[in-house]
Amino acid sequence: MRILLSVCATAFSFLVPLSGWAQPQEMSDCASCHEDISKAYTSGVHGQAVKNGNAGAPDCAMCHADAHNDAKTAWRPSSQEFRKAVPDTCGMCHSEIAEQFKISVHGKAVEQGIRQAPICTDCHGEHNIISPKKIDSPVNAANIRETCARCHGDVRLTRRFGLPADRITSFDSSFHGLAAKSGSQTVANCSSCHGVHNILPSADEKSTVNAKNLPATCGKCHAGAGSRFSLGTIHIAEGKQEPEGLRWVRLAYLFLIPGVIGFMVLHNGADWIRKFRMLRIQGIPHSSLHSAHGEGEIRMLPMERLQHILLAVSFIVLAWTGFALKYPDEWWARPLLLWETTKTVRGVVHRAAAVVFMAVTLLHLCTLIFSKTLRHHWTEMFPRVQDVRETVMNFLYLLGLTKHKPAISSHSYIEKMEYWAVVWGAIVMILTGLLLWGNGLALRYIPKPWLDILNSIHFYEALLATLAIVVWHFYFVIFDPEVYPMDTAWMTGKSIRKRGNN
Ligand code: HEC
Ligand code: HEC
Ligand code: HEC
Numbered sequence: 025m026r027i028l029l030s031v032c033a034t035a036f037s038f039l040v041p042l043s044g045w046a047q048p049q050e051m052s053d054c055a056s057c058h059e060d061i062s063k064a065y066t067s068g069v070h071g072q073a074v075k076n077g078n079a080g081a082p083d084c085a086m087c088h089a090d091a092h093n094d095a096k097t098a099w100r101p102s103s104q105e106f107r108k109a110v111p112d113t114c115g116m117c118h119s120e121i122a123e124q125f126k127i128s129v130h131g132k133a134v135e136q137g138i139r140q141a142p143i144c145t146d147c148h149g150e151h152n153i154i155s156p157k158k159i160d161s162p163v164n165a166a167n168i169r170e171t172c173a174r175c176h177g178d179v180r181l182t183r184r185f186g187l188p189a190d191r192i193t194s195f196d197s198s199f200h201g202l203a204a205k206s207g208s209q210t211v212a213n214c215s216s217c218h219g220v221h222n223i224l225p226s227a228d229e230k231s232t233v234n235a236k237n238l239p240a241t242c243g244k245c246h247a248g249a250g251s252r253f254s255l256g257t258i259h260i261a262e263g264k265q266e267p268e269g270l271r272w273v274r275l276a277y278l279f280l281i282p283g284v285i286g287f288m289v290l291h292n293g294a295d296w297i298r299k300f301r302m303l304r305i306q307g308i309p310h311s312s313l314h315s316a317h318g319e320g321e322i323r324m325l326p327m328e329r330l331q332h333i334l335l336a337v338s339f340i341v342l343a344w345t346g347f348a349l350k351y352p353d354e355w356w357a358r359p360l361l362l363w364e365t366t367k368t369v370r371g372v373v374h375r376a377a378a379v380v381f382m383a384v385t386l387l388h389l390c391t392l393i394f395s396k397t398l399r400h401h402w403t404e405m406f407p408r409v410q411d412v413r414e415t416v417m418n419f420l421y422l423l424g425l426t427k428h429k430p431a432i433s434s435h436s437y438i439e440k441m442e443y444w445a446v447v448w449g450a451i452v453m454i455l456t457g458l459l460l461w462g463n464g465l466a467l468r469y470i471p472k473p474w475l476d477i478l479n480s481i482h483f484y485e486a487l488l489a490t491l492a493i494v495v496w497h498f499y500f501v502i503f504d505p506e507v508y509p510m511d512t513a514w515m516t517g518k519s520i521r522k523r524g525n526n
């Protein structure tokens with residue numbers, strides 16, 4: 025009996041609010057029925073303001089006049105009339121913003137009754153609105169990309185309104201987007217360029233991203249940007265709309281990288297298999313490949329060894345900190361990016377390593393100018409016609425296309441290719457890197473599309489160099505059975521590789 029009663033009571037308490045029967049006297053206390061929304065409202069900026077006695081902040085009734093008035097439909101938040109009126113509702117108090125918003129592309133679309141266009145609450149939330157300065161706000165600098173992407177990354181929406189579909193991906197692959205993904209909040213987000221409540225199509229002269237206004241917009245952060253040259257396209261996506269020069273650079277590297285690295289893999293793979301067969305299957309003793317430690321001529325002079333160590337350390341740090349920008353989600357990148365929201369640790373370390381790298385380059389140049397011994401040793405690195413023959417013959421031999429192993433000079437084509445690749449790579453990386461480092465100055469004197477090309481070269485050349493070091497250099501100094509586990513020349517100056525063996 026007691027159970028039956030309590031079931032009835034529960035059912036009754038459910039039915040009462042729905043029936044509207046008990047509403048008239050309780051309507052003012054919205055919280056008693058709309059519990060979740062009231063909670064959200066209380067934690068939001070408006071609820072907090074009301075709680076703190078700010079009479080200017082809205083309560084439920086102010087935004088929901090006539091709620092539950094069955095004679096009108098406009099009180100229902102899902103109705104078109106209600107949505108359309110939201111800018112005015114918020115505009116009762118935030119009038120300046122509402123006026124600005126109404127003449128923006130979004131505001132005009134709302135006015136035309138386009139449901140997909142954002143009203144105030146689509147960006148700010150409805151009841152739990154908080155200050156944009158708080159990290160949890162959907163319009164906080166850290167979250168703006170996500171908020172715009174909800175619509176501008178939506179394929180159906182962009183197709184329907186004829187908007188470019190690549191805005192999010194192109195932002196993500198830009199320097200700003202990459203740095204933002206790493207956590208930086210000083211770089212540009214969608215709103216830094218497009219504005220917030222005053223967003224207009226770029227074709228509109230009043231738009232912050234109209235070509236005419238870009239120098240000022242970029243100039244907020246890059247003083248003097250574009251004052252001499254037009255800035256060009258900003259959202260650059262691979263494919264059809266990519267500027268011509270950029271496409272050529274990408275295509276060139278997309279042939280060069282597989283070509284060069286492919287040759288290296290074939291060359292070293294064949295070499296390894298041949299030596300493996302000799303040692304393991306034919307049973308030739310390992311020692312016959314080595315010259316004993318300490319024997320042999322000096323291959324690296326002390327000065328060269330010092331340069332090599334500095335180069336190696338700065339190269340590894342540069343590669344790590346550079347690729348961390350492009351791949352911020354990888355495990356090896358994360359530790360570096362821990363402080364990125366407040367400090368640009370990654371960028372600073374990258375630049376410090378670049379300074380060391382440039383110093384080594386300079387040191388190398390100076391020692392060649394001032395030391396006769398080093399210069400003499402260096403001339404042995406000059407390519408000769410003979411090297412071409414040795415390369416071809418040895419490659420054919422390694423692939424098993426000739427039986428005869430060709431004699432190879434002491435400073436072989438392998439070392440020479442390595443050395444000149446480093447020289448070439450260093451020149452390219454230093455030139456492009458310096459212009460990107462000095463982007464403030466560069467944006468003033470160089471058209472932006474050129475910077476995009478430099479940026480692209482900087483990335484692809486780094487990729488090529490890193491792969492070459494791993495596949496080519498590491499093979500000959502580490503994985504080659506002749507020297508495994510390591511060629512000691514970089515420490516002792518003497519190689520355990522037999523002279524002329526390769
Ligand atoms: C006695 C309980 C009760 C009280 C008090 C109450 N409501 Fe409601 N309200 C409901 C119920 C139940 C519904 C859903 C019924 C419907 O959609 O018609 C609803 C619907 C709504 C809706 C429409 C939701 C939608 O999705 O269309 C709004 C807006 C609303 N209430 C606002 C308020 C406001 C503002 C107050 C205080 C001034 C308030 N309500 C007080 C019970 C209540
Ligand atoms: C600053 C204005 C504002 C205040 C204050 C406000 N609302 Fe709302 N509310 C809105 C807007 C705008 C929507 C519709 C959002 C949309 O559909 O995008 C909405 C939607 C709703 C809905 C229906 C949609 C849903 O989320 O279920 C209910 C119910 C509601 N509000 C109740 C309340 C109650 C109760 C309070 C007070 C605790 C309150 N609102 C305070 C602006 C406000
Ligand atoms: C009745 C007046 C009123 C209405 C209507 C109103 N607001 Fe507010 N709003 C305020 C007041 C007052 C504050 C300041 C609260 C504080 O700082 O303590 C505020 C603060 C805010 C803030 C935080 C600003 C900041 O810098 O911290 C945002 C965002 C905001 N409102 C958005 C909205 C949106 C969106 C709507 C419409 C859905 C809306 N407001 C409707 C009065 C109103």
Ligand code: HEC
Nearest residue numbers: 111114115118121122125142143144147156163168215220
């Ligand atoms: C497309 C997304 C978007 C829409 C739509 C939008 N806002 Fe904002 N709003 C933002 C962003 C982003 C910020 C933060 C700007 C900043 O940090 O300077 C902001 C900041 C604010 C602020 C606090 C800062 C200030 O300038 O005082 C208020 C208040 C505000 N908006 C109200 C509104 C109102 C009212 C509407 C509707 C008329 C609206 N917003 C529509 C994105 C939007």
Ligand code: HEC
Nearest residue numbers: 129133140141142146171172175185214215218223224225
């Ligand atoms: C709720 C969905 C929505 C959100 C959120 C949104 N937009 Fe939009 N946006 C639209 C729609 C829909 C249009 C097309 C309006 C039209 O053409 O009538 C548009 C148009 C634009 C345009 C003009 C495009 C053109 O060429 O006409 C720009 C620029 C723009 N939005 C930038 C932004 C930025 C920046 C943000 C984030 C701060 C943002 N939008 C957030 C839906 C959204």
Ligand code: HEC
Nearest residue numbers: 169172176191192195212213214217225226233257258259
């Ligand atoms: C560094 C400045 C900058 C940033 C950051 C930026 N944009 Fe743009 N955006 C522009 C410029 C400039 C244009 C004009 C066309 C062009 O140059 O690509 C544009 C064009 C657009 C358009 C096409 C409509 C038009 O007005 O031409 C949309 C939509 C758009 N951006 C959305 C976004 C979104 C969403 C984000 C964030 C994910 C974003 N933009 C980030 C500068 C920027």
Ligand code: HEC
Nearest residue numbers: 199210211212216241242244245255258460463472475479
């Ligand atoms: C909110 C500030 C802000 C705005 C606005 C801004 N940038 Fe940047 N931008 C940065 C920051 C911060 C960096 C990183 C600078 C550094 O590390 O040296 C950067 C870096 C760059 C770089 C160099 C990195 C690279 O690899 O390409 C270029 C080029 C650039 N911005 C172009 C632009 C252009 C063009 C605009 C205008 C359409 C613009 N920025 C608008 C903050 C901004």
